[in-house]
Amino acid sequence: xxxxxxxxxxxxxxxxxxxxxxxxxxxxxxxxxxxxxxxxxxxxxxxxxxxxxxxxxxxxxxxxxxxxxxxxxxxxxxxxxxxxxxxxxxxxxxxxxxxxxxxxxxxxxxxxxxxxxxxxxxxxxxxxxxxxxxxxxxxxxxxxxxxxxxxxxxxxxxxxxxxxxxxxxxxxxxxxxxxxxxxxxxxxxxxxxxxxxxxxxxxxxxxxxxxxxxxxxxxxxxxxxxxxxxxxxxxxxxxxxxxxxxxxxxxxxxxxxxxxxxxxxxxxxxxxxxxxxxxxxxxxxxxxxxxxxxxxxxxxxxxxxxxxxxxxxxxxxxxxxxxxxxxxxxxxxxxxxxxxxxxxxxxxxxxxxxxxxxxxxxxxxxxxxxxxxxxxx
Numbered sequence: 001x002x003x004x005x006x007x008x009x010x011x012x013x014x015x016x017x018x019x020x021x022x023x024x025x026x027x028x029x030x031x032x033x034x035x036x037x038x039x040x041x042x043x044x045x046x047x048x049x050x051x052x053x054x055x056x057x058x059x060x061x062x063x064x065x066x067x068x069x070x071x072x073x074x075x076x077x078x079x080x081x082x083x084x085x086x087x088x089x090x091x092x093x094x095x096x097x098x099x100x101x102x103x104x105x106x107x108x109x110x111x112x113x114x115x116x117x118x119x120x121x122x123x124x125x126x127x128x129x130x131x132x133x134x135x136x137x138x139x140x141x142x143x144x145x146x147x148x149x150x151x152x153x154x155x156x157x158x159x160x161x162x163x164x165x166x167x168x169x170x171x172x173x174x175x176x177x178x179x180x181x182x183x184x185x186x187x188x189x190x191x192x193x194x195x196x197x198x199x200x201x202x203x204x205x206x207x208x209x210x211x212x213x214x215x216x217x218x219x220x221x222x223x224x225x226x227x228x229x230x231x232x233x234x235x236x237x238x239x240x241x242x243x244x245x246x247x248x249x250x251x252x253x254x255x256x257x258x259x260x261x262x263x264x265x266x267x268x269x270x271x272x273x274x275x276x277x278x279x280x281x282x283x284x285x286x287x288x289x290x291x292x293x294x295x296x297x298x299x300x301x302x303x304x305x306x307x308x309x310x311x312x313x314x315x316x317x318x319x320x321x322x323x324x325x326x327x328x329x330x331x332x333x334x335x336x337x338x339x340x341x342x343x344x345x346x347x348x349x350x351x352x353x354x355x356x357x358x359x360x361x362x363x364x365x366x367x368x369x370x371x372x373x374x375x376x377x
Contacts, residue, residue: 001237004219004270007295009360010334012303013271014217016295020269021213027075029068030215033222039063042227043260044250060253065214065231072212072263079209085153086207092152096145099187100128110186112178113161120183130179143176143183151184158184212266219270224286234262236289274330300335306345310338313349317357326368333357 003020005013021028031042039045040063047061062070078086102108103120111117118132127142135141147168151158156167164177228235234244245259270290295303297318301311318332337356340346358375365371 001240001266002235002268002270002290004272004290004292005295006272006274006292007300008297008330008332008334009273009275010336011295011297011300012334012336013295014215015336016303017213017215017217017269017271021211021215021267024211024213024267026211026213026267027071028213028215029064030217031064032217033219033227035221035223037222038226039229039249042066043229043231044248046250060250066248066260068212068214069260069262069266072266075207075212076209076263076265078207081206083206088153089149092149095187095191096148096152097123099183099190110182112182114178116178118179118182128179128183130176138175141176141179143179147176148180148183148187151180152187209265212263214266214268216268216270218272220272228286231262232285232289234260235268240264240266295334296329297332297334304335304339304343304345306335306338307347310335310345310347314338321361321364324365324368324374327364331364333360 005016007013018028018030031037040047042063042065044060044062044066046058048056049059081089100120100123103110104122107119109117109119116132116134118130121129121131121140123129123145126145128145128148130141130143131139132141133139147164150156151164151167156163158164158181161177161181162173164180165173225232229249230246233239234246236244240262241264242261245261248260251259268290274294297314301314306314314333314335318329321327321331321333322329338346338352346352361375362371365374368374
């Protein structure tokens with residue numbers, strides 16, 4: 001589930017990660033770690049949101065990895081549903097989106113069973129934002145989109161608000177249920193005479209479960225403990241799925257209060273250069289959760305199908321590097337230095353040396369005795 005490709009610069013580690021994902025037929029996401037990358041980018045955090053009229057507020061937003069895991073979970077759930085069920089879900093989702101857009105555009109005011117007025121402000125993939133100005137304590141509140149769709153799709157009879165709690169087998173009533181009750185009722189009233197339109201882009205065999213590959217380039221350049229946080233536990237292959245659930249650092253801001261977990265169909269592939277100084281500070285707790293695979297310079301030449309002449313030059317250069325006091329095999333040069341931007345082999349060796357290799361080798365030799373002599377040799 002977790003793999004890090006290591007090796008010298010230019011050995012095609014990132015390209016290999018993409019090819020692995022392609023061979024798996026996976027949905028992919030790509031990020032590159034760097035020193036300022038943190039938990040809020042990766043998992044979740046507070047982000048500024050422009051509300052217009054020069055008003056900026058901070059809202060909790062999922063990070064790129066958490067969003068990716070959410071898509072993977074949906075894929076697992078959808079793979080267990082029939083094509084008919086998926087089609088009906090899509091139909092009701094489209095209706096719900098239209099309902100929210102109309103309510104927002106026309107500033108429609110609704111009333112709860114207790115007579116409290118509210119408006120529908122916005123909607124995203126997970127929640128519908130409700131505004132109730134009469135409620136001084138919590139004027140803004142989010143209603144779970146999936147709850148509403150579940151009630152609509154399963155034609156759950158609702159006579160009282162508490163029927164929602166009973167259907168979902170919840171211990172206590174929740175404030176969002178009062179608004180969900182009204183939204184479901186209004187949607188049923190609005191669409192009761194409208195025929196169901198099946199989604200025509202659902203395959204006859206339904207949706208299949210597929211792998212999701214998350215690629216992290218330069219995984220060692222970020223501070224792993226700061227970026228992953230409590231997910232050190234959840235990404236462990238032995239704790240994938242709900243048994244590896246954790247409460248995130250912003251769990252108190254979640255509407256549904258559900259724990260987060262990394263599903264079984266998510267795979268992580270990282271890449272790192274062996275000579276990068278940040279390799280030495282890579283978290284040991286993180287190291288043991290990954291399988292490590294070195295891509296050597298010689299293997300990169302074979303993978304990139306370089307000509308024998310180029311392989312010979314590359315081999316001679318790397319032998320010189322390895323045999324230079326103060327350097328090692330980790331400083332060798334990969335085959336990518338002999339490719340153009342389209343992945344085609346270059347044979348202008350003088351230009352490759354002048355514009356690609358010489359400056360890199362000068363950095364390798366900086367501070368070593370007789371560096372100029374060694375470079376010319």
